[in-house]
Amino acid sequence: MIRNATPADAPAIAAIYNDAVCNTTAIWNEVEVDTANRVDWMQARQAAGLPVLVLEEAGEVIGYASYGPFRAFDGFRGTVEHSIYIRTDLRGGGRGRALLEGLIEHARADGYHVMVGAIEAGNAGSMALHSKLGFTHVGTMPQVGQKFGRWLDLALLQLVLDRRPQP
Template sequence: MPAVNSSRAIMTDAVLLRDASEADLSAIRDIYNHAVEHTTAIWNDTLVDLDNRREWMKARKARGFPVIVAELSGKVAGYASYGDWRAFDGYRHTVEHSVYVDKDCRGTGIGERLMRELIVRAAAGNIHVMIAGIEAENTASIRLHEKLGFRIAGRFSEVGTKFGRWLDLTCMELRLPAADPASSGNPL
């Protein structure tokens, strides 16, 4: 996938969407850890530290994948990224994305703005399909994805566990304007 212009910054209704920097890692860690501790958005029980988030962002950027933050009144209110969906070359035009919003900023439209920006970047980066893996009871996220053109591709029953219960996974997909299937898809 070709690298996408990383200097892109968009201001909408006092929310600045921009590429994440080292200075944002503490907020990204805090948003992630809150989701780990309190939600089924991340099927992980382990909290992360700054080194983990630093390596995560470094790996994303090394592959030409965006890490975007939404800044509201000088504070990181959410972040979004995408990465490889599967490790095999044949999947090089397909990504799985993640969007997380600070607990105090949920329901404000920040998640939708981050998603819309990810879609723009994916299309510009020769991505053909975006995949969303959503806990099946997260109807707000499913509705948002449907609003943005995603369709339900399937549901896996009891494939994960968190908080002492089995979780179902709803998989959604968005096909973007045709990518070149003959391209390497590798920005490096």
């Protein structure tokens, strides 16, 4: 079940986030967060009218997703950048796809024009998922990040959400 997140989901969201911080290059942060941090993050997003979705199975939050502004300039107001995270032991079973499809539907309903994914270029699973859902690889920025003692390349993918000829 995919639903809007509540503050009660923050411990699970923090655990999923922290696992990605400590064990993957999906998040280019190196500092773990606590539950209060995720409550604040969630409430700030929701107050701005942005979604925070959770994927729940058997009463347990096993993934979350959100999107926010791509860039802080007025000219980018029709574009959002998304994030999706699934609990480590449950990746690869279509759950990320379900969350991403939910975000795409939400962004279309909110009138956004483009959704951007900024993905560590070596994350083959995420790259394949985005490709299956119609995202186009529009560029790679070599060595713009670092984690675990190595340089990371950032792949940029985009999905045009509607066919409006003008904003």
